Amino acid sequence: MRPVVSWVREACAGSARAGAVAALGLPVPILWAGIAAGIWFLGNPWAWTAPIVLTLVATLLTSRGLCAMFRKLVAQWTGTVIPGGHWEARPVTRMSTGYWWNGYSYSRSNKEAAEDQRLRILWHDPATWRDLRFVPIAALAGLVAAVPFAGFVTAVVGFGVVSPLLGVAGLVVAVGSAPYAWRATPPLTVRFLRPSRAMLLAGRVDELTAQRADTTVAQAAEIRRIERDLHDGAQARLVSLGLALATAEKLMETNPEAAKALMREARAGAASSLTEIRDLVRGINPPVLTERGLVDAVRALALDTPLDVTVSADALPRLDAPIESAVYFGVAELLTNAVKHARAHEARVSIVLDGAVLVVEVEDDGRGGADPGPGGGLDGLRRRLAVFDGSLEVTSPEGGPTRARMAVPCGS
């Protein structure tokens, strides 16, 4: 009994799906078929100009929506998400001349410019033509999906008018094909609607362009920071050292006590400028990182952080220096956040090599509420990791704890 129930259920579900595919895929092709039949049987193609134009417009207008529906259905039924890959509208800007520039041409008004841009994008976007090409494919899927219904109709006609034999045949076809008729749709949709290689590459190019811009900005900011640190720090300290010595020299004869005090100050100044340069060097490239690699550098960092930090780590091979550096400063930033913003007492850092992906997790017991929004420190970290195709995931509910996970492919 049970197989029959499950068969019936599957047949019902399959019929519903097949019905949806047929209802979506067939109307427009049926119009075209009607026109073709009309020309074939009635002759005089010119009399059909108006219907042809109207159907053409209908095809153009519905193709994009049709494809969107097919994608949605396939995603719902099989879980395969097919990206649309349509071009986005670009911002329309007002020029100093008062005209509006939409990336293609100038217009008098904002609305005109936006409309013009919409049409141009529609025309130039390869996705538009791919959607149009899908109309006959949808018809094919619709025809296959229509088999059970055709069988059912045949059965009704057979039992009622022609012969029971035809009725039985129709019924067998209808019931037998019901659970399967829709199954042709997902592979067809995936095959013909997935973004082409060129579109994927174009997307990747956009991604890389954004990353390069981010890197350039980050690099310039870093160089400015170093220049600033040197200018206000070590350089200024050395000048002040020289000043103190010059003054002491002058005072040597007139006020030896004051001169001696200045010399002591100068010695202290020399020591602190050394400390400053050391800190600066550590901020550019920590010596431990160069000498011992990521794991030991993070251990050293943990010792310097005013938190109880537990570091657990796989034995790592030496990775590419830029990746080591990015991850190291990532950990440093996350630990600084734990101290400064989350007011944590303890933190755990784990460094694992998962296949060819370096996974570093930093977890603290602080009060959470970290903001990963654009422009923040975490966003900056995410961008720096993105340069290596890495990613950053942060979960930080209000009240804590904060968990951050950096993953960077490292090709070793």
Add this chain to the structure above:
Amino acid sequence: MRILIAEDLYLLRDGMVRLVEAFGHQVVATASTGPETLDALLRWRPDVSIVDVRMPPSQSDEGLRAALAARREAPGLPILILSQHVDQLYARELLADGAGGIGYFLKESVFDADQFVDALERVAAGGTAMDPAVIAKLLSTGPSRNRLDELTEREREVLALMAEGLSNQAIGKRLFLSESAIGKYTTSMFGKLGITDSESDNRRVLAVLAYLNSPG
């Protein structure tokens, strides 16, 4: 002398105050931002002011701009610019008004306290004092570098010191020569380069700097 010191880093401001006070000068005011500097320059009209180029709020060339603005209000107000680096560009901007009373030095020039205070006094007297680094660059890469080939080694040395703002007497002291010997070098040098000599030391320096800066 009554001196204003404009410098944003406390360490340096403090060191500078002690240095000039050790030489018996009086610091009438200090400033640590660009707007403060401009304000103090115009209110106190000090005999000479020591101004840092880079200052808050923008951490750009606030000090330099304050100095230029003050000299537009009070032409010839003696100012000595101190900086971590010296650039031809800034030197030209400072000299552009041709009024004298300008100095432009690297911060480490204070290490030689006597020479520094000497330069400070020269600027206060309306003279010009340029860092040797600026002049050396001007001689080797400036627009007039090709025209200097005719000069002898010694004449170039004298020219450099003159461009730094030293008088014949001071140049003589620096090179261990008599003042009259320097006078002879100057005359022959000016003849070769076609610079009109001038009675006033300061106008002569400005003429030399203008020559070195002029193309063609």
